[in-house]
Amino acid sequence: MITLPGVLAQIADVAGEDAALAIAEARGGTQVYIPPVPGADHWLTKLIGREAARAVADELTCGVGGLRVDLPLGPTGHAAQMRARIDAMIQEGRSERDIALCTGYSTRTIRRRRARLGKDGDDRQMSLF
Template sequence: MTQLPGIAGEIEDAIGLELTAKLLRARGGTEVNIPTRPGPNYVTELLGADATQRLIDVMGAGRIVLPCGHMRGRDAERIARRDKAMAMLAAGRSLREVALQCDLHLRTVERYNAERDRTIDQPKLPL
C-alpha cells in the first residue's frame, strides 16, 4: 500500500518510499526523463540500476512531471522560496534551475515568471 498519491504513489510502488522521497527531494516539480534502460544518466546515478529498472518496468521510458507535494514546506518557507525565485528570475536564471534550487514546481516558477513579466511591462500611471 502506498503512502503517496498519484504519480508519486506509482513511483513508490516501483521503487519504495525511501527512494521515491529521494527522487522527489532532488527533482520534485520538474520533468524527468525515465531512460529506456539503466545506464549513465541522472536517474540511474540517483536511484541505482536496480531501482531504475523497476521504475522503467512500471512507468515506462519517457518524460514525467514529478509532483512536489509535501516535500515543499510551510508558508514562511514558501514565501522565502518565492522571493528567492523572483530574484533568480530577475537575474536571468533558467526556469528549471529556479525550480530545483527553490524546491518549487516548474509550473509555479513559470507562473512567477509570468507575474514578473506583467509587472515589468505594465506602464506607469501619470502623476
C-alpha cells in the same frame, strides 16, 4: 507511511518510499525523461541505484519506449513543509495571529487549516463527511 501523489506513489510501490522521496527532492516540480532502460550514467540510476531505477523505468515505460514525466514536489516541496510547520504550531496550541506572524500566511489561511485539521469546535463531535 506517507501518502504520495500520482507518479510518486507508483514509484514507491516498485522502488520504495525512500526512492520516491529522493526523486521528489532531487527533481520534483520538473519534467524528466525516463528511458526504458536507464544506463549507469543516467541521473535516476545514480540517485536510487541500478535495480531501483530499472524497476521505476519498467513501471512507467512498460519497457516500450522512453517517457516524459511531470514529477510532483510531493512532501518535499515548500508548501508541504509549510503545512507541516503550521500543523505543528496548531498542535502546540499557538494562536492564529502568532502562527500567521511566524509563517507569513494570513490568519484566514491559518483558520482554514485549523478547521481542516478538526481543531475548531467540540472534539467530541464527529465529522459528517
